[in-house]
Amino acid sequence: MAEAFIPSLTGPRLRDHVAAASESPFFSDKEVVKDADKHLFLALLEGVPTGYDGDIPKSNVFTQRADPTLLCELLQKEVDAGWLETIPLHEAQARWGSRLAVGMHNGALAGFSLDIEAAHKTVRVRDGTLRYLFYRVCPFGAVFSAHWFQRVSAFLIRMLHPFLYVRHSLFVYSDDLLGITEQSVLEITFALVLAFCVCFGYPISWKKLQMGPRILWIGWSFDFGAGGVEVPSDKTSKLLAGLRDILRQDRVDKRELHRVIGLIQWILQLFPLLKPWMNTLYCDLHSPFGTNYSMDPGDFPSIADFLDDTLTFTSLISGTAIPLGSKLLSVRHVDIKRKRDLAQVPLTSKRLWLRVAASSRRRLSPASKQFLLYWKHWAEDPPLLRPLQIPLASPVEAAADAMASSNKFAIGGYVQMPSGNLLWFSQSWVMADLQFTKLDLSDDAQAYIASFETLAQIALLHCAIKSWCDNAGAESVSNKLYTRKYPLCIFAQRLALFSAYSSMSLDVSHIPGEYNKDADMLSRIEDFSELPARFPLNTRLVLDLEQLWFRRSAVSLTPPDFPLRWKIPVNEFF
DNA sequence: CTTCGGATACAACACTCAGG
DNA sequence: CCTGAGTGTTGTATCCGAAG
Numbered sequence: 057m058a059e060a061f062i063p064s065l066t067g068p069r070l071r072d073h074v075a076a077a078s079e080s081p082f083f084s085d086k087e088v089v090k091d092a093d094k095h096l097f098l099a100l101l102e103g104v105p106t107g108y109d110g111d112i113p114k115s116n117v118f119t120q121r122a123d124p125t126l127l128c129e130l131l132q133k134e135v136d137a138g139w140l141e142t143i144p145l146h147e148a149q150a151r152w153g154s155r156l157a158v159g160m161h162n163g164a165l166a167g168f169s170l171d172i173e174a175a176h177k178t179v180r181v182r183d184g185t186l187r188y189l190f191y192r193v194c195p196f197g198a199v200f201s202a203h204w205f206q207r208v209s210a211f212l213i214r215m216l217h218p219f220l221y222v223r224h225s226l227f228v229y230s231d232d233l234l235g236i237t238e239q240s241v242l243e244i245t246f247a248l249v250l251a252f253c254v255c256f257g258y259p260i261s262w263k264k265l266q267m268g269p270r271i272l273w274i275g276w277s278f279d280f281g282a283g284g285v286e287v288p289s290d291k292t293s294k295l296l297a298g299l300r301d302i303l304r305q306d307r308v309d310k311r312e313l314h315r316v317i318g319l320i321q322w323i324l325q326l327f328p329l330l331k332p333w334m335n336t337l338y339c340d341l342h343s344p345f346g347t348n349y350s351m352d353p354g355d356f357p358s359i360a361d362f363l364d365d366t367l368t369f370t371s372l373i374s375g376t377a378i379p380l381g382s383k384l385l386s387v388r389h390v391d392i393k394r395k396r397d398l399a400q401v402p403l404t405s406k407r408l409w410l411r412v413a414a415s416s417r418r419r420l421s422p423a424s425k426q427f428l429l430y431w432k433h434w435a436e437d438p439p440l441l442r443p444l445q446i447p448l449a450s451p452v453e454a455a456a457d458a459m460a461s462s463n464k465f466a467i468g469g470y471v472q473m474p475s476g477n478l479l480w481f482s483q484s485w486v487m488a489d490l491q492f493t494k495l496d497l498s499d500d501a502q503a504y505i506a507s508f509e510t511l512a513q514i515a516l517l518h519c520a521i522k523s524w525c526d527n528a529g530a531e532s533v534s535n536k537l538y539t540r541k542y543p544l545c546i547f548a549q550r551l552a553l554f555s556a557y558s559s560m561s562l563d564v565s566h567i568p569g570e571y572n573k574d575a576d577m578l579s580r581i582e583d584f585s586e587l588p589a590r591f592p593l594n595t596r597l598v599l600d601l602e603q604l605w606f607r608r609s610a611v612s613l614t615p616p617d618f619p620l621r622w623k624i625p626v627n628e629f630f
Numbered sequence: 631c632t633t634c635g636g637a638t639a640c641a642a643c644a645c646t647c648a649g650g
Numbered sequence: 651c652c653t654g655a656g657t658g659t660t661g662t663a664t665c666c667g668a669a670g
Contacts, residue, residue, distance in 0.1 A: 171642095229641075275640060291640095318639030321664050325640090338665060341638095 096211055099204075165280040166239040167271040168246040170253070171232055171264040205231065212258060219252060220245055229274045236280055242267065276326075277439075284441035287323050295319050296435040299428055308420060313341055320431060326442045337424050456516045457575035458508035460501035463487045467512035467599075468578025470591065471519045478590075479519050481597045482578040489601055510547035512579070514604055517554050519597055550605060 073082055095113035209228045216226055222241055227234040237245045246267055253260055266272065269281035277288040298316040302308045317337050324334070420428070434440070456469030466484035487499050497504060574590075584593060 231642075314638050316638095318637090318664080320639090322639050325663075334664085341665085
């Protein structure tokens with residue numbers, strides 16, 4: 057049957073059948089599904105084994121793949137014989153233009169999605185294999201349930217691919233199926249999928265069907281028309297509500313803060329480069345603010361009885377207002393880390409003061425507040441579309457470096473495009489120029505050299521935007537941006553923000569000194585007349601510190617004195 | 631330094647219980 | 651009587667802090 061779905065295979069057979077004007081049916085009774093997972097249907101008919109006795113048969117899906125080394129060898133043979141050649145995509149596009157089939161699609165894309173009703177429970181469990189549970193079907197949660205349902209949906213996908221034949225993509229997450237096709241064949245494709253599901257007895261949750269350019273799938277809003285994915289509005293408003301609660305007062309409930317952090321963490325899956333911003337929130341979450349409580353010195357020796365090993369008050373002490381569940385931080389300015397530290401507290405006849413951490417309330421730092429305020433703006437703005445296209449590694453050659461001495465710092469670097477275009481920058485400032493950031497830095501520039509290197513990378517992105525926009529590299533850089541070291545974390549945040557909004561990322565790697573010579577030279581040079589010919593003055597990008605910092609796109613007016621009737625919008629936070 | 635546990639968020643669904 | 655909130659199960663992700 058699966059074979060019969062593939063027009064290329066059945067084509068000749070069907071033609072012969074028609075030509076012979078045969079009276080016998082085209083499909084014979086013996087024609088069954090030919091699929092790698094040959095145990096699947098037998099297991100489904102009998103009831104699936106749960107795996108408690110290691111009795112789950114292999115699906116054979118992953119074992120029949122071609123040997124990758126052999127494949128490479130075969131390919132190499134063809135290349136060596138001159139039958140094949142490797143051409144970069146941009147070169148191929150230049151050579152063949154619109155006749156190139158790779159990466160082309162003719163019309164707008166759209167998607168469809170369906171949901172399988174009580175998905176796991178569609179799989180029957182073999183009798184007698186469950187000793188303690190008496191489910192007759194796979195319940196949600198059991199490991200084998202997920203296994204069997206994945207296997208069933210994988211079968212569906214495998215069968216649908218040859219069946220649909222016309223260009224499409226299919227994705228399945230648990231029981232949610234997502235398909236993408238060109239808009240012109242959307243309805244017919246979806247209808248075929250639904251018919252197929254009915255034939256194979258996949259119960260469909262009819263009320264949850266979706267079709268069109270926008271699909272809500274596994275918590276994200278996909279827009280295939282625009283080629284992007286965004287956070288759905290219900291999550292945005294949920295975030296907004298949470299933020300309003302938190303930003304209303306100085307002190308916030310730990311649970312509430314944690315909830316918002318979790319939600320932001322979820323959203324950040326789309327913008328992983330913004331993750332460095334989370335550090336101040338986590339700092340606040342884990343630093344409970346202390347309150348001082350006084351205590352009669354006579355009660356102090358028995359205080360250990362009221363505490364558990366984590367120094368949390370488990371019972372109320374009469375004569376004090378220490379709330380249950382709060383944690384002891386210090387007594388008489390002696391830090392208490394464990395119970396035996398209590399012996400270090402000097403005993404006098406005076407009333408003593410205990411610093412106690414409120415267990416459930418937190419104070420938001422100014423940095424956290426600013427970050428949350430940013431999210432408020434983010435949630436109020438129209439949703440930010442994240443491109444679905446796989447980022448291309450670009451052949452851009454770029455390097456940046458920084459220099460610092462006494463109260464001066466400088467950055468330099470260049471971006472060399474594949475087209476040969478070159479942009480470079482070389483700019484120096486003094487520490488006082490950074491005053492607008494309100495970072496409260498000392499005048500010793502050398503102390504912040506790592507920060508200036510990050511600034512140089514920001515400039516690099518700025519440079520690249522000026523000349524050419526593209527996605528580059530992986531998200532690996534996001535991990536390197538995790539730092540709590542001040543003020544490096546602030547610079548890293550700036551870089552992250554820049555990167556997230558431009559959909560452009562740097563695969564930052566440390567370049568050995570000799571390759572970095574140019575960048576190093578550009579960061580140190582003072583007299584531009586000594587520049588090598590490689591860096592002509594007319595390709596220099598003049599940078600403005602505030603513009604770099606605030607990610608402001610420089611708006612230029614032509615003619616320069618043109619009277620604007622409105623103010624150029626400026627994001628006051630970032 | 632690594633591993634684990636305990637938190638949060640999200641995905642799914644069914645059940646219980648309180649309140650209008 | 652219906653609705654919404656909360657509970658439980660699995661998986662993914664994140665973080666911190668404790669233990670080895």
